[in-house]
Amino acid sequence: MHAKAKAYLRKLGKYNSSIAAVSGKKPKRSSLDSAAKAAAVKAKSSKPKSSAKKTNGNGVHKDPSGLAHLDMVRYKSSDDYTRVVLELDGRVKYRYQVLDPNPAVSRPHRLYIDLTGSRLGHDVESATTVSDGILRSIRTGQYSKDTTRVVLDFLAMQEYKVFPLENPYRIVIDVYAPDGSVPVAKAKQPAKKTTANSKYRPPRGSKKMAGDLLEQLGLTVRTIMLDPGHGGKDPGAVANGLREKDVNLRFAKIVGKMLKEKGFKVQYTRLKDIFIPLEQRTAMANVKKADLFLSIHCNASRSKKVNGLETYSLNLAKSKDAVRIAARENAVDPRSISDLQFILTDLMVNSKIKESRDLAKDVQGSTISRVRRRWRLNNHGTREAPFYVLMGAKMPSVLVELGYLTNYTEAKRLKSDAYLQYLARGIVDGVVAYKGKIERYAMK
Numbered sequence: 001m002h003a004k005a006k007a008y009l010r011k012l013g014k015y016n017s018s019i020a021a022v023s024g025k026k027p028k029r030s031s032l033d034s035a036a037k038a039a040a041v042k043a044k045s046s047k048p049k050s051s052a053k054k055t056n057g058n059g060v061h062k063d064p065s066g067l068a069h070l071d072m073v074r075y076k077s078s079d080d081y082t083r084v085v086l087e088l089d090g091r092v093k094y095r096y097q098v099l100d101p102n103p104a105v106s107r108p109h110r111l112y113i114d115l116t117g118s119r120l121g122h123d124v125e126s127a128t129t130v131s132d133g134i135l136r137s138i139r140t141g142q143y144s145k146d147t148t149r150v151v152l153d154f155l156a157m158q159e160y161k162v163f164p165l166e167n168p169y170r171i172v173i174d175v176y177a178p179d180g181s182v183p184v185a186k187a188k189q190p191a192k193k194t195t196a197n198s199k200y201r202p203p204r205g206s207k208k209m210a211g212d213l214l215e216q217l218g219l220t221v222r223t224i225m226l227d228p229g230h231g232g233k234d235p236g237a238v239a240n241g242l243r244e245k246d247v248n249l250r251f252a253k254i255v256g257k258m259l260k261e262k263g264f265k266v267q268y269t270r271l272k273d274i275f276i277p278l279e280q281r282t283a284m285a286n287v288k289k290a291d292l293f294l295s296i297h298c299n300a301s302r303s304k305k306v307n308g309l310e311t312y313s314l315n316l317a318k319s320k321d322a323v324r325i326a327a328r329e330n331a332v333d334p335r336s337i338s339d340l341q342f343i344l345t346d347l348m349v350n351s352k353i354k355e356s357r358d359l360a361k362d363v364q365g366s367t368i369s370r371v372r373r374r375w376r377l378n379n380h381g382t383r384e385a386p387f388y389v390l391m392g393a394k395m396p397s398v399l400v401e402l403g404y405l406t407n408y409t410e411a412k413r414l415k416s417d418a419y420l421q422y423l424a425r426g427i428v429d430g431v432v433a434y435k436g437k438i439e440r441y442a443m444k
Protein backbone atom coordinates (compact mmCIF):
# COMPACT_ATOMS: atom_id res chain seq x y z
CA MET A 1 0.00 0.00 0.00
CA HIS A 2 1.15 3.50 -0.79
CA ALA A 3 2.79 5.05 2.25
CA LYS A 4 0.71 8.19 1.99
CA ALA A 5 -2.44 6.13 1.68
CA LYS A 6 -1.49 4.39 4.89
CA ALA A 7 -0.89 7.70 6.59
CA TYR A 8 -4.26 8.91 5.43
CA LEU A 9 -6.05 5.82 6.69
CA ARG A 10 -4.40 6.32 10.02
CA LYS A 11 -5.52 9.91 10.00
CA LEU A 12 -9.08 8.89 9.29
CA GLY A 13 -8.91 6.55 12.21
CA LYS A 14 -8.86 9.37 14.65
CA TYR A 15 -12.25 10.71 13.81
CA ASN A 16 -14.50 9.69 16.57
CA SER A 17 -17.55 11.73 16.09
CA SER A 18 -21.16 11.84 16.74
CA ILE A 19 -23.82 9.30 17.20
CA ALA A 20 -27.51 8.61 16.91
CA ALA A 21 -29.68 6.79 19.39
CA VAL A 22 -28.15 3.67 20.86
CA SER A 23 -29.45 0.37 19.57
CA GLY A 24 -31.55 -2.02 21.54
CA LYS A 25 -30.71 -5.31 19.86
CA LYS A 26 -27.31 -6.72 20.66
CA PRO A 27 -26.27 -9.86 18.83
CA LYS A 28 -24.54 -12.43 20.96
CA ARG A 29 -20.82 -12.22 21.08
CA SER A 30 -20.62 -15.90 20.35
CA SER A 31 -21.80 -15.22 16.80
CA LEU A 32 -18.37 -13.77 16.18
CA ASP A 33 -15.19 -15.54 15.57
CA SER A 34 -12.99 -16.31 18.51
CA ALA A 35 -10.02 -16.88 16.22
CA ALA A 36 -10.66 -13.46 14.81
CA LYS A 37 -10.70 -12.10 18.31
CA ALA A 38 -7.32 -13.59 19.07
CA ALA A 39 -5.85 -12.39 15.83
CA ALA A 40 -7.20 -8.91 16.32
CA VAL A 41 -4.25 -8.16 18.51
CA LYS A 42 -1.85 -8.34 15.60
CA ALA A 43 -4.25 -6.91 13.06
CA LYS A 44 -3.53 -4.01 10.81
CA SER A 45 -4.42 -1.06 12.89
CA SER A 46 -5.27 2.51 12.24
CA LYS A 47 -4.00 4.31 15.25
CA PRO A 48 -5.91 7.09 16.91
CA LYS A 49 -4.49 10.56 16.64
CA SER A 50 -4.87 13.78 18.49
CA SER A 51 -6.45 16.52 16.44
CA ALA A 52 -10.00 16.21 15.22
CA LYS A 53 -11.53 17.38 11.99
CA LYS A 54 -15.07 18.57 11.68
CA THR A 55 -17.77 15.97 11.35
CA ASN A 56 -19.21 15.28 7.94
CA GLY A 57 -22.58 16.86 8.51
CA ASN A 58 -24.38 13.61 9.19
CA GLY A 59 -23.20 13.33 12.73
CA VAL A 60 -25.75 14.59 15.20
CA HIS A 61 -24.62 14.34 18.76
CA LYS A 62 -27.39 12.38 20.39
CA ASP A 63 -25.37 10.14 22.62
CA PRO A 64 -23.18 11.28 25.48
CA SER A 65 -20.85 8.33 24.95
CA GLY A 66 -19.55 9.94 21.75
CA LEU A 67 -19.68 6.66 19.85
CA ALA A 68 -20.64 6.45 16.21
CA HIS A 69 -23.28 4.04 14.99
CA LEU A 70 -22.98 1.38 12.36
CA ASP A 71 -26.30 2.21 10.73
CA MET A 72 -26.30 -0.02 7.70
CA VAL A 73 -24.51 -2.93 6.08
CA ARG A 74 -25.19 -3.13 2.35
CA TYR A 75 -23.77 -5.43 -0.26
CA LYS A 76 -23.82 -6.09 -3.97
CA SER A 77 -22.54 -9.45 -4.97
CA SER A 78 -21.98 -11.72 -7.93
CA ASP A 79 -19.97 -14.86 -8.57
CA ASP A 80 -16.73 -12.95 -9.09
CA TYR A 81 -17.10 -9.69 -7.22
CA THR A 82 -18.57 -8.42 -4.00
CA ARG A 83 -18.80 -4.94 -2.55
CA VAL A 84 -19.83 -4.58 1.05
CA VAL A 85 -20.49 -1.11 2.45
CA LEU A 86 -20.57 -0.27 6.13
CA GLU A 87 -22.40 3.01 6.65
CA LEU A 88 -21.84 4.95 9.84
CA ASP A 89 -23.10 8.23 11.24
CA GLY A 90 -19.62 9.45 12.02
CA ARG A 91 -15.98 8.65 11.43
CA VAL A 92 -14.44 5.76 13.31
CA LYS A 93 -11.03 4.20 13.40
CA TYR A 94 -11.00 0.74 11.94
CA ARG A 95 -8.70 -2.18 11.45
CA TYR A 96 -9.07 -5.32 9.42
CA GLN A 97 -7.47 -8.66 8.79
CA VAL A 98 -8.00 -11.77 6.73
CA LEU A 99 -7.98 -15.08 8.56
CA ASP A 100 -7.00 -18.27 6.80
CA PRO A 101 -9.55 -21.06 6.51
CA ASN A 102 -9.81 -23.50 9.36
CA PRO A 103 -11.21 -26.73 7.91
CA ALA A 104 -11.26 -28.42 11.32
CA VAL A 105 -14.18 -26.23 12.38
CA SER A 106 -15.35 -25.67 8.77
CA ARG A 107 -14.41 -22.01 8.85
CA PRO A 108 -13.72 -20.48 5.43
CA HIS A 109 -11.50 -17.51 4.64
CA ARG A 110 -12.88 -14.59 6.55
CA LEU A 111 -12.17 -10.92 6.74
CA TYR A 112 -13.06 -9.12 9.89
CA ILE A 113 -13.22 -5.40 10.43
CA ASP A 114 -13.28 -3.82 13.86
CA LEU A 115 -14.84 -0.39 14.09
CA THR A 116 -13.49 1.17 17.23
CA GLY A 117 -15.60 3.83 18.86
CA SER A 118 -18.84 2.52 17.43
CA ARG A 119 -21.99 0.72 18.37
CA LEU A 120 -24.15 -1.57 16.30
CA GLY A 121 -27.29 0.10 14.99
CA HIS A 122 -30.54 -1.64 15.86
CA ASP A 123 -31.54 -2.18 12.23
CA VAL A 124 -28.40 -4.09 11.33
CA GLU A 125 -28.84 -7.85 10.95
CA SER A 126 -26.55 -10.01 13.09
CA ALA A 127 -26.14 -12.50 10.25
CA THR A 128 -26.94 -12.33 6.55
CA THR A 129 -26.53 -15.33 4.28
CA VAL A 130 -25.29 -14.41 0.83
CA SER A 131 -23.96 -17.64 -0.75
CA ASP A 132 -23.37 -16.34 -4.24
CA GLY A 133 -20.07 -17.97 -5.12
CA ILE A 134 -17.77 -15.49 -3.44
CA LEU A 135 -19.35 -14.48 -0.16
CA ARG A 136 -20.98 -16.98 2.19
CA SER A 137 -22.30 -14.61 4.83
CA ILE A 138 -21.90 -11.32 6.65
CA ARG A 139 -21.98 -11.26 10.43
CA THR A 140 -22.06 -8.29 12.75
CA GLY A 141 -21.87 -7.92 16.48
CA GLN A 142 -21.02 -5.65 19.38
CA TYR A 143 -17.56 -7.05 20.00
CA SER A 144 -16.87 -4.94 23.03
CA LYS A 145 -18.43 -1.92 24.68
CA ASP A 146 -17.08 0.45 22.07
CA THR A 147 -16.15 -1.83 19.17
CA THR A 148 -18.39 -3.24 16.48
CA ARG A 149 -17.10 -6.18 14.50
CA VAL A 150 -18.13 -7.14 10.99
CA VAL A 151 -17.04 -10.52 9.68
CA LEU A 152 -17.25 -11.55 6.02
CA ASP A 153 -17.19 -15.32 5.47
CA PHE A 154 -15.91 -16.19 2.02
CA LEU A 155 -16.49 -19.07 -0.30
CA ALA A 156 -13.70 -17.78 -2.51
CA MET A 157 -11.42 -14.80 -2.43
CA GLN A 158 -8.34 -13.63 -4.19
CA GLU A 159 -7.89 -10.00 -3.50
CA TYR A 160 -9.59 -7.34 -1.46
CA LYS A 161 -9.51 -3.59 -0.90
CA VAL A 162 -10.81 -1.62 2.03
CA PHE A 163 -11.26 2.13 1.81
CA PRO A 164 -13.31 4.89 3.42
CA LEU A 165 -15.65 7.38 1.74
CA GLU A 166 -17.16 10.50 3.24
CA ASN A 167 -20.57 12.07 3.70
CA PRO A 168 -21.94 9.88 5.11
CA TYR A 169 -18.85 8.14 6.46
CA ARG A 170 -18.68 4.62 5.05
CA ILE A 171 -16.17 1.87 4.71
CA VAL A 172 -16.14 0.01 1.40
CA ILE A 173 -14.84 -3.55 1.09
CA ASP A 174 -14.25 -4.87 -2.42
CA VAL A 175 -13.52 -8.54 -2.83
CA TYR A 176 -12.53 -10.26 -6.07
CA ALA A 177 -12.80 -13.94 -6.91
CA PRO A 178 -9.72 -15.91 -7.92
CA ASP A 179 -8.68 -15.06 -11.46
CA GLY A 180 -10.51 -16.86 -14.22
CA SER A 181 -12.36 -19.15 -11.84
CA VAL A 182 -15.76 -18.11 -13.00
CA PRO A 183 -16.12 -16.14 -16.22
CA VAL A 184 -14.33 -18.66 -18.44
CA ALA A 185 -15.93 -21.70 -16.89
CA LYS A 186 -19.39 -20.20 -17.19
CA ALA A 187 -18.98 -18.83 -20.68
CA LYS A 188 -20.63 -20.65 -23.53
CA GLN A 189 -18.26 -23.12 -25.09
CA PRO A 190 -17.66 -22.25 -28.73
CA ALA A 191 -16.81 -25.91 -29.34
CA LYS A 192 -20.46 -26.82 -28.92
CA LYS A 193 -21.35 -24.83 -31.97
CA THR A 194 -19.35 -27.05 -34.30
CA THR A 195 -20.04 -30.73 -34.37
CA ALA A 196 -17.04 -32.91 -33.70
CA ASN A 197 -16.68 -34.28 -37.21
CA SER A 198 -17.43 -31.19 -39.24
CA LYS A 199 -14.14 -30.15 -40.79
CA TYR A 200 -15.62 -27.53 -43.01
CA ARG A 201 -16.72 -24.32 -41.41
CA PRO A 202 -18.57 -21.71 -43.47
CA PRO A 203 -17.12 -18.19 -43.38
CA ARG A 204 -20.23 -16.75 -41.77
CA GLY A 205 -19.94 -19.19 -38.89
CA SER A 206 -16.30 -18.43 -38.32
CA LYS A 207 -16.99 -14.75 -38.13
CA LYS A 208 -19.67 -15.40 -35.56
CA MET A 209 -17.29 -17.61 -33.61
CA ALA A 210 -14.64 -14.95 -33.61
CA GLY A 211 -17.25 -12.58 -32.23
CA ASP A 212 -18.22 -15.07 -29.54
CA LEU A 213 -14.62 -15.52 -28.58
CA LEU A 214 -13.99 -11.79 -28.32
CA GLU A 215 -17.01 -11.53 -26.09
CA GLN A 216 -15.87 -14.34 -23.83
CA LEU A 217 -12.42 -12.88 -23.53
CA GLY A 218 -13.87 -9.50 -22.68
CA LEU A 219 -12.31 -7.97 -25.76
CA THR A 220 -15.42 -6.31 -27.02
CA VAL A 221 -18.20 -4.13 -25.73
CA ARG A 222 -21.57 -5.76 -25.33
CA THR A 223 -23.16 -4.54 -22.09
CA ILE A 224 -23.17 -0.88 -21.13
CA MET A 225 -24.16 0.38 -17.71
CA LEU A 226 -25.69 3.84 -17.91
CA ASP A 227 -25.67 5.80 -14.69
CA PRO A 228 -27.92 8.87 -14.55
CA GLY A 229 -26.22 10.85 -11.77
CA HIS A 230 -28.01 11.85 -8.55
CA GLY A 231 -31.73 11.17 -7.93
CA GLY A 232 -34.25 11.16 -5.12
CA LYS A 233 -33.18 13.36 -2.21
CA ASP A 234 -30.09 14.40 -4.16
CA PRO A 235 -31.04 16.76 -7.01
CA GLY A 236 -27.46 17.47 -8.11
CA ALA A 237 -26.91 20.91 -9.59
CA VAL A 238 -30.00 23.13 -9.67
CA ALA A 239 -30.14 26.23 -11.88
CA ASN A 240 -32.23 27.98 -14.49
CA GLY A 241 -35.29 25.91 -13.64
CA LEU A 242 -33.50 22.61 -14.18
CA ARG A 243 -32.52 19.91 -11.73
CA GLU A 244 -29.50 17.91 -12.76
CA LYS A 245 -31.04 14.58 -11.69
CA ASP A 246 -33.93 15.08 -14.15
CA VAL A 247 -31.74 16.02 -17.12
CA ASN A 248 -29.40 13.10 -16.39
CA LEU A 249 -32.27 10.62 -16.37
CA ARG A 250 -33.94 12.04 -19.48
CA PHE A 251 -30.61 11.86 -21.25
CA ALA A 252 -29.82 8.32 -20.07
CA LYS A 253 -33.10 7.08 -21.53
CA ILE A 254 -32.36 8.73 -24.88
CA VAL A 255 -28.81 7.43 -25.12
CA GLY A 256 -29.87 4.00 -23.85
CA LYS A 257 -32.43 3.65 -26.62
CA MET A 258 -29.85 4.59 -29.24
CA LEU A 259 -27.29 2.14 -27.86
CA LYS A 260 -29.89 -0.64 -27.98
CA GLU A 261 -30.57 0.20 -31.62
CA LYS A 262 -26.86 -0.32 -32.25
CA GLY A 263 -27.10 -3.79 -30.73
CA PHE A 264 -25.70 -3.08 -27.27
CA LYS A 265 -27.21 -4.52 -24.14
CA VAL A 266 -28.07 -1.60 -21.87
CA GLN A 267 -28.44 -1.55 -18.11
CA TYR A 268 -29.34 1.42 -15.93
CA THR A 269 -28.39 2.17 -12.35
CA ARG A 270 -31.75 3.92 -12.07
CA LEU A 271 -34.77 4.52 -14.27
CA LYS A 272 -36.69 6.43 -11.64
CA ASP A 273 -36.17 9.44 -9.43
CA ILE A 274 -34.56 7.50 -6.60
CA PHE A 275 -31.47 7.97 -4.48
CA ILE A 276 -28.63 5.49 -5.00
CA PRO A 277 -25.33 5.90 -3.14
CA LEU A 278 -22.38 6.54 -5.41
CA GLU A 279 -20.44 3.39 -4.52
CA GLN A 280 -23.51 1.26 -5.18
CA ARG A 281 -23.63 2.42 -8.78
CA THR A 282 -20.11 1.12 -9.47
CA ALA A 283 -20.99 -2.11 -7.69
CA MET A 284 -24.03 -2.54 -9.95
CA ALA A 285 -21.81 -2.23 -13.02
CA ASN A 286 -19.32 -4.76 -11.62
CA VAL A 287 -21.98 -7.22 -10.54
CA LYS A 288 -23.76 -7.02 -13.90
CA LYS A 289 -20.37 -7.52 -15.57
CA ALA A 290 -20.88 -4.47 -17.74
CA ASP A 291 -18.19 -3.85 -20.35
CA LEU A 292 -18.45 -0.07 -20.08
CA PHE A 293 -19.72 2.29 -17.43
CA LEU A 294 -21.02 5.73 -18.36
CA SER A 295 -21.96 8.11 -15.58
CA ILE A 296 -24.08 11.02 -16.80
CA HIS A 297 -23.97 14.43 -15.15
CA CYS A 298 -24.48 18.14 -15.71
CA ASN A 299 -22.13 20.78 -14.46
CA ALA A 300 -22.44 23.98 -12.46
CA SER A 301 -20.17 26.94 -11.98
CA ARG A 302 -20.16 30.11 -9.93
CA SER A 303 -19.61 31.95 -13.15
CA LYS A 304 -22.71 32.03 -15.31
CA LYS A 305 -20.53 32.42 -18.37
CA VAL A 306 -18.88 29.04 -18.15
CA ASN A 307 -20.33 26.48 -20.55
CA GLY A 308 -19.28 23.43 -22.52
CA LEU A 309 -18.76 19.70 -22.53
CA GLU A 310 -16.15 17.65 -20.69
CA THR A 311 -15.51 13.96 -20.11
CA TYR A 312 -13.72 12.56 -17.07
CA SER A 313 -11.94 9.38 -16.26
CA LEU A 314 -10.64 8.23 -12.91
CA ASN A 315 -7.25 9.47 -11.81
CA LEU A 316 -5.57 12.02 -9.63
CA ALA A 317 -6.88 15.49 -10.38
CA LYS A 318 -4.41 17.69 -12.20
CA SER A 319 -6.25 21.01 -12.06
CA LYS A 320 -8.24 23.07 -9.58
CA ASP A 321 -11.30 22.79 -11.79
CA ALA A 322 -11.09 19.01 -11.75
CA VAL A 323 -10.79 19.04 -7.95
CA ARG A 324 -13.81 21.32 -7.64
CA ILE A 325 -15.95 19.16 -9.90
CA ALA A 326 -14.93 15.91 -8.21
CA ALA A 327 -15.76 17.46 -4.83
CA ARG A 328 -19.18 18.54 -6.07
CA GLU A 329 -19.99 15.16 -7.60
CA ASN A 330 -18.66 13.31 -4.54
CA ALA A 331 -20.64 15.65 -2.26
CA VAL A 332 -17.56 16.36 -0.17
CA ASP A 333 -15.42 19.35 0.71
CA PRO A 334 -12.79 20.13 -1.97
CA ARG A 335 -10.17 19.97 0.79
CA SER A 336 -10.86 16.27 1.28
CA ILE A 337 -10.00 15.54 -2.36
CA SER A 338 -6.26 15.77 -1.73
CA ASP A 339 -6.62 13.15 1.01
CA LEU A 340 -8.64 10.99 -1.34
CA GLN A 341 -5.89 11.01 -3.92
CA PHE A 342 -3.66 8.99 -1.61
CA ILE A 343 -6.24 6.25 -1.23
CA LEU A 344 -6.70 6.27 -4.97
CA THR A 345 -3.07 5.50 -5.69
CA ASP A 346 -3.60 2.13 -4.09
CA LEU A 347 -7.02 1.53 -5.61
CA MET A 348 -6.05 2.32 -9.17
CA VAL A 349 -3.88 -0.77 -9.51
CA ASN A 350 -6.86 -2.82 -10.64
CA SER A 351 -8.65 -0.08 -12.52
CA LYS A 352 -8.81 0.29 -16.27
CA ILE A 353 -7.08 3.66 -16.17
CA LYS A 354 -5.67 3.70 -19.69
CA GLU A 355 -8.77 2.17 -21.26
CA SER A 356 -10.96 4.68 -19.47
CA ARG A 357 -8.82 7.54 -20.74
CA ASP A 358 -9.14 6.20 -24.30
CA LEU A 359 -12.89 5.85 -23.91
CA ALA A 360 -13.13 9.42 -22.56
CA LYS A 361 -11.26 10.70 -25.62
CA ASP A 362 -13.52 8.83 -28.03
CA VAL A 363 -16.67 9.98 -26.27
CA GLN A 364 -15.57 13.59 -25.94
CA GLY A 365 -14.28 13.83 -29.52
CA SER A 366 -17.31 12.24 -31.14
CA THR A 367 -19.78 14.24 -29.09
CA ILE A 368 -18.10 17.54 -29.84
CA SER A 369 -18.06 16.87 -33.58
CA ARG A 370 -21.65 15.62 -33.62
CA VAL A 371 -23.07 18.58 -31.70
CA ARG A 372 -21.01 21.12 -33.64
CA ARG A 373 -22.88 20.16 -36.79
CA ARG A 374 -25.63 22.35 -35.43
CA TRP A 375 -24.50 24.25 -32.36
CA ARG A 376 -21.46 26.08 -31.12
CA LEU A 377 -20.11 24.10 -28.23
CA ASN A 378 -17.17 24.73 -25.94
CA ASN A 379 -14.76 21.81 -25.81
CA HIS A 380 -13.19 21.38 -22.37
CA GLY A 381 -11.65 18.11 -23.50
CA THR A 382 -10.98 15.11 -21.32
CA ARG A 383 -9.94 15.46 -17.73
CA GLU A 384 -9.08 13.22 -14.81
CA ALA A 385 -10.29 13.35 -11.23
CA PRO A 386 -11.04 11.04 -8.29
CA PHE A 387 -14.76 10.44 -8.57
CA TYR A 388 -16.32 8.13 -5.98
CA VAL A 389 -18.67 6.78 -8.62
CA LEU A 390 -15.77 5.51 -10.75
CA MET A 391 -13.70 4.06 -7.90
CA GLY A 392 -13.36 0.30 -8.08
CA ALA A 393 -15.05 -0.06 -11.46
CA LYS A 394 -13.68 -3.15 -13.18
CA MET A 395 -14.46 -1.93 -16.68
CA PRO A 396 -13.48 1.19 -18.63
CA SER A 397 -15.60 3.93 -17.11
CA VAL A 398 -16.13 7.62 -17.71
CA LEU A 399 -18.18 10.46 -16.33
CA VAL A 400 -19.66 12.87 -18.86
CA GLU A 401 -20.56 16.42 -17.87
CA LEU A 402 -23.12 17.30 -20.53
CA GLY A 403 -23.10 21.02 -19.94
CA TYR A 404 -23.49 23.80 -17.37
CA LEU A 405 -26.96 24.28 -15.93
CA THR A 406 -25.72 27.59 -14.55
CA ASN A 407 -25.24 28.95 -18.07
CA TYR A 408 -28.53 30.29 -19.37
CA THR A 409 -28.00 29.29 -23.01
CA GLU A 410 -26.74 25.83 -22.22
CA ALA A 411 -29.53 25.22 -19.71
CA LYS A 412 -32.05 26.19 -22.35
CA ARG A 413 -30.52 23.69 -24.76
CA LEU A 414 -30.42 20.93 -22.16
CA LYS A 415 -34.16 21.43 -21.68
CA SER A 416 -34.79 20.43 -25.28
CA ASP A 417 -34.84 16.83 -26.44
CA ALA A 418 -33.40 17.93 -29.79
CA TYR A 419 -30.15 18.98 -28.13
CA LEU A 420 -29.99 15.87 -25.96
CA GLN A 421 -30.45 13.76 -29.11
CA TYR A 422 -27.35 15.33 -30.63
CA LEU A 423 -25.33 14.78 -27.48
CA ALA A 424 -26.56 11.19 -27.32
CA ARG A 425 -25.67 10.50 -30.97
CA GLY A 426 -22.20 11.79 -30.22
CA ILE A 427 -21.76 9.54 -27.21
CA VAL A 428 -23.00 6.53 -29.16
CA ASP A 429 -20.50 7.36 -31.95
CA GLY A 430 -17.78 7.47 -29.30
CA VAL A 431 -18.73 4.11 -27.82
CA VAL A 432 -18.90 2.51 -31.28
CA ALA A 433 -15.48 3.96 -32.14
CA TYR A 434 -14.01 2.64 -28.90
CA LYS A 435 -15.52 -0.80 -29.47
CA GLY A 436 -14.08 -0.90 -32.98
CA LYS A 437 -10.61 -0.04 -31.72
CA ILE A 438 -10.43 -2.72 -29.05
CA GLU A 439 -11.82 -5.35 -31.43
CA ARG A 440 -9.31 -4.45 -34.12
CA TYR A 441 -6.55 -4.58 -31.54
CA ALA A 442 -7.72 -7.98 -30.31
CA MET A 443 -7.88 -9.46 -33.81
CA LYS A 444 -4.31 -8.50 -34.63
Ligand SMILES: [Zn+2]
Binds near residue numbers: 230236296298329
Ligand atom coordinates in the same frame (compact mmCIF):
# COMPACT_ATOMS: atom_id res chain seq x y z
ZN1 LIG B 1 -23.62 15.41 -11.00
